[in-house]
Amino acid sequence: MDVSVKGxxxxxxxxxxxxxxxxxxxxxxxxxxxxxxxxxxLESILAQLKQGGFLGSRRGADGGYFLxxxxxxxxxxxxxxxxxxxxxxxxxxxQGEVGSDxxxxxxxxxxxxxxxxxxxxxxxxxxxxxxxxxxARKVVNWDI
Amino acid sequence: MDVSVKGxxxxxxxxxxxxxxxxxxxxxxxxxxxxxxxxxxLESILAQLKQGGFLGSRRGADGGYFLxxxxxxxxxxxxxxxxxxxxxxxxxxxQGEVGSDxxxxxxxxxxxxxxxxxxxxxxxxxxxxxxxxxxARKVVNWDI
DNA sequence: GTCAATCTCTAGTAAATTGATAGAGAATGT
DNA sequence: ACATTCTCTATCAATTTACTAGAGATTGAC
Numbered sequence: 001m002d003v004s005v006k007g008x009x010x011x012x013x014x015x016x017x018x019x020x021x022x023x024x025x026x027x028x029x030x031x032x033x034x035x036x037x038x039x040x041x042l043e044s045i046l047a048q049l050k051q052g053g054f055l056g057s058r059r060g061a062d063g064g065y066f067l068x069x070x071x072x073x074x075x076x077x078x079x080x081x082x083x084x085x086x087x088x089x090x091x092x093x094x095q096g097e098v099g100s101d102x103x104x105x106x107x108x109x110x111x112x113x114x115x116x117x118x119x120x121x122x123x124x125x126x127x128x129x130x131x132x133x134x135x136a137r138k139v140v141n142w143d144i
Numbered sequence: 145m146d147v148s149v150k151g152x153x154x155x156x157x158x159x160x161x162x163x164x165x166x167x168x169x170x171x172x173x174x175x176x177x178x179x180x181x182x183x184x185x186l187e188s189i190l191a192q193l194k195q196g197g198f199l200g201s202r203r204g205a206d207g208g209y210f211l212x213x214x215x216x217x218x219x220x221x222x223x224x225x226x227x228x229x230x231x232x233x234x235x236x237x238x239q240g241e242v243g244s245d246x247x248x249x250x251x252x253x254x255x256x257x258x259x260x261x262x263x264x265x266x267x268x269x270x271x272x273x274x275x276x277x278x279x280a281r282k283v284v285n286w287d288i
Numbered sequence: 289g290t291c292a293a294t295c296t297c298t299a300g301t302a303a304a305t306t307g308a309t310a311g312a313g314a315a316t317g318t
Numbered sequence: 319a320c321a322t323t324c325t326c327t328a329t330c331a332a333t334t335t336a337c338t339a340g341a342g343a344t345t346g347a348c
Contacts, residue, residue, distance in 0.1 A: 188326095
């Protein structure tokens with residue numbers, strides 16, 4: 001019931017890209033530095049995210065990564081499922097079907113829906129908005 | 145974002161005990177057989193659940209395990225958190241606080257609340273009721 | 289067309305976690 | 319005394335996690 005460090009790194013990296021409004025690529029090294037992520041580890045994560053169709057990249061000087069589609073079209077759930085695997089708690093061997101002789105499949109379904117109602121309804125555009133609001137609120141409080 | 149096999153075994157074992165309405169202890173071997181759990185592994189799980197205050201036990205012939213409190217007073221969340229550790233996805237090092245310079249703590253809080261709304265509101269008494277309803281429905285369908 | 293910067297690909301690896309198993313010891317009821 | 323059953327300690331193979339090294343492939347600039 002937890003998110004791997006790798007999953008968190010992936011979220012933070014995508015968030016970093018979503019914060020920029022330009023389409024200019026951002027370098028791995030920059031993201032690693034700003035988000036405090038080991039660079040080599042981040043490289044493999046970004047490659048995986050590109051492979052998943054979430055990011056695009058360009059090599060060479062002035063190369064880097066960028067979002068492959070608008071931030072309001074990438075959800076936290078998209079990234080987590082791609083990096084950490086399926087979020088469903090118990091699609092295991094054994095009595096897997098709802099309506100079977102066990103109360104658990106139904107329970108897992110409820111858990112999944114509850115989880116999904118958060119992570120699949122939160123896009124990176126949402127995260128950026130919330131984050132900006134928070135910063136704005138802070139600044140106002142300081143000013144008064 | 146998943147439940148360990150150990151966590152599932154724990155839930156199934158407690159469910160098995162909750163299904164019995166008697167206060168008579170049930171043997172490890174019986175639970176292991178009925179729920180298809182490796183017995184030695186189950187032993188350690190039950191010991192841990194006892195240690196957590198959820199179960200009681202008696203040794204000797206006619207010994208076994210039993211619920212330490214009524215089934216409507218033990219939730220799925222209780223068991224999962226005791227066996228699999230805290231269910232919160234990212235109380236890690238680094239920017240941990242809500243309202244910090246990151247949108248994620250707030251997100252994790254939402255995830256946690258969503259999760260909690262299921263697992264902390266589902267008692268084993270609930271599971272037993274649902275399971276019995278399901279069985280009843282099946283039998284009716286067969287009869288018609 | 290060379291060069292430096294940057295992504296990309298293949299490997300590897302130490303540490304922790306997971307899912308168990310073995311076997312001796314301690315309590316219980318008869 | 320004795321069989322039964324829980325309890326405690328120790329161990330372990332396989333997998334996953336978090337991370338690193340280093341050579342190779344592109345790109346844009348000069």
